[in-house]
Amino acid sequence: MDFTRRETLVIGGATAVAVTLPMPAMASAVDEKINEFTGGADVAEGGVELDAPEIAENGNTVPIEVSAEGASAIMVLAAGNPTPGVATFNFGPLAGAQRAKTRIRLAGTQDVVAVAKMADGSFAKTQKTVKVTIGGCGG
Amino acid sequence: MAEGVRPRVKAPKSAEAGEVVVIKTLISHKMESGQRKDSDGNVIPQSIIHRFVCAFNGETVLDVEMHPAISTNPYFEFEATVPEAGDFEFTWYDDDGSVYEDKKSVSVG
Numbered sequence: 001m002d003f004t005r006r007e008t009l010v011i012g013g014a015t016a017v018a019v020t021l022p023m024p025a026m027a028s029a030v031d032e033k034i035n036e037f038t039g040g041a042d043v044a045e046g047g048v049e050l051d052a053p054e055i056a057e058n059g060n061t062v063p064i065e066v067s068a069e070g071a072s073a074i075m076v077l078a079a080g081n082p083t084p085g086v087a088t089f090n091f092g093p094l095a096g097a098q099r100a101k102t103r104i105r106l107a108g109t110q111d112v113v114a115v116a117k118m119a120d121g122s123f124a125k126t127q128k129t130v131k132v133t134i135g136g137c138g139g
Numbered sequence: 140m141a142e143g144v145r146p147r148v149k150a151p152k153s154a155e156a157g158e159v160v161v162i163k164t165l166i167s168h169k170m171e172s173g174q175r176k177d178s179d180g181n182v183i184p185q186s187i188i189h190r191f192v193c194a195f196n197g198e199t200v201l202d203v204e205m206h207p208a209i210s211t212n213p214y215f216e217f218e219a220t221v222p223e224a225g226d227f228e229f230t231w232y233d234d235d236g237s238v239y240e241d242k243k244s245v246s247v248g
Contacts, residue, residue, distance in 0.1 A: 061210040078208050082174055085206035089217075092199025096159030096218030100201065103210040105172070 030077055030084045034115055037075050037088075038123045047124030048074065048116035059106040059132040067099035068116035068124060074098070075117075079127075080110025106132050144168050148229055150243040154221040162193065162200075165214045166231055166239060172207035188213060188239075190232040195245075196225035221245055 034043065048068035056062040066074045066089065076086040089100045098116075106112070113127040149163040166188065173185025187207055193200040200219040219227070224247040231239040 081208050083207065086208040087206060088204040090199075090202040090204070092194070092201060094195050094198050094200045094220045094222070096161075096200075096220045099218060100203075101214075101216035102203075103214050105208045105210055 030079050030113060033075070033077055033084050034113075034125070037073075037115055037117070041121075041123055043115060043123040043125045045125060047118070048114050048126050050076075050112060050114040050126050050128050052112050052128050052130050054129075055131045055133065056106060057133055059108065061103045062106050062130060062132070063101065063103050064112065065099065065101045066114045066116075067097065068114075068118070069098060070119050071098040071116040071124075072119050073117040074100070075115045076104070077113040077115070078104065078106055078110060079113060081105070081107045086112075106130060108132050144233075144237070144239055146229060146231060146239050146241040148227070148241050148243055150227055151245065152243075153246045153248070156221070156223060156247045158221050159218050160221055160245075161216065162219055162227065163214070163216045164191070164193070164229060164241075165212055167212050168231075168233075170207070170209060170211045170213065174207065186234050188231045188233050191215060192228075192230045192232075193217070193219065194228045194230075195219060195221065196223070197228075200227075221247065223247055 051065040066076060068074055073088060073090045075088045077084045078086050086104050091098050109131045111127045111129050116124045118124065144167055146166040151160050154160050168188050171183055171186040175183050177183055185207060189205050191203045201217050224245060227243045229241040
């Protein structure tokens with residue numbers, strides 16, 4: 001099967017599009033989740049704290065802690081997982097502090113994102129990169 | 140996979156009125172993510188606990204919506220206010236419809 005110069009260019013162009021597409025698509029999965037949570041409102045940086053190890057030796061159980069004073073809910077996302085959702089903490093009237101610890105799974109080295117919904121309706125966001133070395137020896 | 144599920148909760152037995160206490164919970168559960176494959180290459184269907192609620196005398200302390208990225212044997216540590224004597228109620232909701240419950244009484248004084 002012979003291709004003319006024009007056809008080759010078209011195929012090359014299509015391949016380039018197909019290759020570059022997945023990256024924005026992944027990022028938008030996180031953005032989509034955030035939009036769903038915020039309802040499209042502006043999200044300020046900071047105001048929510050995310051404590052996660054810099055290097056996690058075992059991606060199957062990575063301890064994290066989220067806290068945001070005065071938040072009514074905190075959503076945690078893992079940008080590099082097959083599905084970005086991790087957990088959403090909704091704090092009730094008897095919450096002693098807007099803080100929670102849990103253990104999560106991370107598919108690989110990636111950003112963990114925490115978005116907090118404040119009592120006044122504003123939103124805050126922070127993120128942290130966690131290096132995952134599954135089965136490694138701490139490298 | 141609902142066999143062998145056992146909730147464990149660590150909460151103080153007594154507190155001052157209005158005191159903030161730390162609560163730790165752990166429930167044994169496989170939390171099958173729906174991403175793994177068995178030896179024949181078939182995807183193992185997702186089976187997780189998707190919601191955890193802690194309430195004190197009926198009032199919510201924490202309500203967590205969970206996704207497959209929560210580790211096996213989901214663990215939570217959080218803080219709760221104890222306004223008066225009563226019971227902490229802990230409820231886990233499984234994908235298969237099972238509901239696991241635990242209760243811890245707290246006395247004040």
